[in-house]
Amino acid sequence: MSGYKETATHDSCFRPGSTLCPGCMESVAFQNLGRVTDNGVKTIFTIGTSCGEVSTLAYPNVVAWGRGDAPPEMFGKSFSIIHNVFESAPTLAEAVRDVSDVLTGCGALERPVQVVAMSGDGGAFAIGLRGLLHTIYRRSRITMMVLVNEFFANTGFQYSPAATPFSDTSTTPAGKAIPGNMQKPLDYVHLAMAAGADLVAQISPAYGKLFVKTMEKSLSLKGTAVVFVPAPCISGWKYDDGQTLELALLGARCGIFPTFVWERGQGGSVKDCPREATERPRIEEFLGMQRRFAHLVERDRETGAIRARAGQEAHLENLRGWVQENVERLYALGELKK
Amino acid sequence: MNSRDVAPQPLLNITPSGARYESVIDLERARAAHLPLHTERTEITADGNTAAAIASLQMWRCMIYPGFPITPSTKWIETVAAYVASTPGTPKRVKLLEAEHAVADYMVGAAAACRDLIFVTATSSVGLDHMTETTRSLGASGLGNVMIINVYRATANFPLCIEGDPSDTLAHRDDGFIQIVARGKQQIYDTVLQAPCLGMHPDVLTPTMPGYYGIKSSHRNARLVLEPDAAIGAFQDRWMAPCPLPGLINGDTAFGNCVTSRYFQGFKVAQKRRLERALELLPQVGADFERTFGRPGLAFFDAVGWPEKGEVDLAVVSMGPDFGTFEALRDAWAREHGMSVAGLAIRLLTPFPREAVREKLRRARAVLVVNQAHHAGRGHLTLDVADALNGLPVVPPIVSAFAGIGGADVSEATWEAMLDSGRRSLAGETLPPYQVFHEGRSL
DSSP: OOOHHHHHTSOOSBOTTOOOOTTOHHHHHHHHHHHHTOSSSEEEEEEOSSHHHHTTSEETSOOOBOOOOOOTTOGGGOEEEEEOOTTOHHHHHHHHHHHHHHHHHTTSBOSOEEEEEEEOHHHHHSTTHHHHHHHHHTTOSOEEEEEEOSEEGGGTSEEOTTOOTTOOOSSSOBOSSOBSOOSOOOOHHHHHHHHTOSEEEEOOTTSHHHHHHHHHHHHHOSSOEEEEEEOOOIIIIIOOTTOHHHHHHHHHHHTSSOEEEEETTTEEEEESOOSSGGGSOOHHHHHHTOGGGTTTEEEOTTTOOEEEOTTOHHHHHHHHHHHHHHHHHHHHHHTOOO | OOGGGGOOOOOSOOOOOSOBOTTSBOHHHHHHHOOOSOSSOEEEEEOHHHHHHHHHHHOTTBOEEEEOOOTTTHHHHHHHHHHHHTOTTOOOEEEEOSSHHHHHHHHHHHHHHOTTSBEEEEEOHHHHHHTHHHHHHHHHHTOTTEEEEEEEOOOOSTTOOOSOOTHHHHTTTTSSOEEEEOOSHHHHHHHHHHHHHHHTSTTTOOOEEEEEETTTTTTOOEEEEEOOHHHHHHHHHTTOOOOSSOOTTTBOOEESOEEOHHHHHHHHHHHHHHHHHHHHHHHHHHHHHHHHHSSOOOOSEEEESOOTTOOEEEEEEEOSTTHHHHHHHHHHHHHHHTOOEEEEEEOEEESOOHHHHHHHHTTEEEEEEEEOSOOSSSOHHHHHHHHHHTTOSSOOOEEEEEESGGGOOOOHHHHHHHHHHHHHHHTTOOOOSOEEEETTEEO
């Protein structure tokens, strides 16, 4: 594995030309993963329908992927990408892995290939949950990166099974009768572990070194790695330009999506998110930066502190309870060895 | 001369996109790893699914077999799995997915990974329906190295009926696949061997969907001649050039992009042209097969009872194994009624061979079309035949019949009742737009 600083100088396969929103966490993740995969091994990405797909693979726009015009002898720089449907990225990746393995097995392919599947919320947790879990279950030697922005962002910010409770989405709008999403998020980290993944992580590129290290580890595994990437969405979460990394760090530290890395046989740990709520940033700080929670919290004009809106105290307390459950569950999962 | 020296070159304007690394995949190693199932011509007795499975196994370009079981296609994957399990050293693998949709997705990834290998599966009925989201992508993908063997069975589970009815394949006419109908074990085996020659031709690059009737063809046994693997490989080499486009492994490329509606036009026009090119190439593949193996190869249809000048009183158009019953009684019925009767059993369903069908039917005085699947109107085949006859100076009347729906037997009595409708039409009687026949009478 190379060092973080060295990786930062690598040639990313994510190129200029995407139409992702400025400040989109997906582009940060693509850029970092793109550099990690510049390791001398042929790279193949599969991508489900998502913002990350329609914003990078639209013809006649520039295809925002590749490593430029490497000479033919530099096959290690070679890069390919394929999109099929929302839910298919893991299955496509598994197929590519199998074909390269069977060709390698008979001596027809002598160069190694690394395969990465990329999905969004819909492609991994909703229409694509079946495909995700079964590819993990079959122990395919691929890395899956799931970009979790808690929406079906591509189709207009509808509820996804990863949506934070009480968040305002276009299909769980906050109103006088219903205060946004009333469903607890799917426990996707636990599901991936239970299905048989060898490495499961929830980590933001805001933790640059750990993100790169986790991705490098994932690519070197003999089994399946699943990396969930919390992806603040400037358009859907409704926050101000320039706050993406701050929100990513705050969300992880306050317990909404704690950083977590687990390996089969070794266990795992929660990073930068104490078990005790009093030792973590208040969730109000995270909620207050986003207008998707504007029905729940407001800024006190005198003190500047974020607080529950009048009549929303019980909902905020409820959310606090879920966050604590979330943190404790990840600590418990970290103790599992297999 | 090495057979690969005469491999076909693309005629259509296909522009490779992205670099292609010529030497990364050494296909000769894959060929060398193949363990032949048969080294000489062999005769066996087998059912249709077994015939299709053996053909799939004899192709060295088939190395991974993705599948998910569904009646009546299940024995295809079982047969392949049994071979792989009992053959030490084979490079072939069976890949069991969790659902048909996943199988179709898997074939997208696999076929794009290496465009010179063939990826084949078998399915049926709602299994094919479950694949639909991805079969439509596949049809437009340029991945001619995908083959879905469709064992016909009625779609819709209200009520569930597991017998052979082509409503599944007919519901997928617009998926973009080349759809070929086979009847009889030998034709099933031969069709599976020829279909990828057509689909992988550099002018066509379109996935194929050979099919046959569930139960009637899939489960009944008959004599089958198997060719040696080496002869099959040599035949296929004449039609399968290395794909001119980069794959995921041997190229820098992007598949499945979004396009604006303006550019969508061009993609769709190219897709239609590739599909229609199959109309020119299919007879050539079939003729080469016949020269090589001494049996009829791919054709637009099987023609029965046509006089040299093509003038007949009544022409019958149908498909599938029940056409055999018509063949058996045709001559006697025609003599009894003092009429000349001939028939076409359609082999190429999509693209429909309009010109060839029109040419064959242009001197018929009336045409009886027998449909075997539910249709909102007069019948799938009826509409195709009507389209084919459109523009003739004198368009013969079309008598539209439904029979054998849900895989029901089309008995001699039913055929006679349908033929009698054709006779009445010739006599000037006005018939309803369509009639449904069963057990010798109109329902």
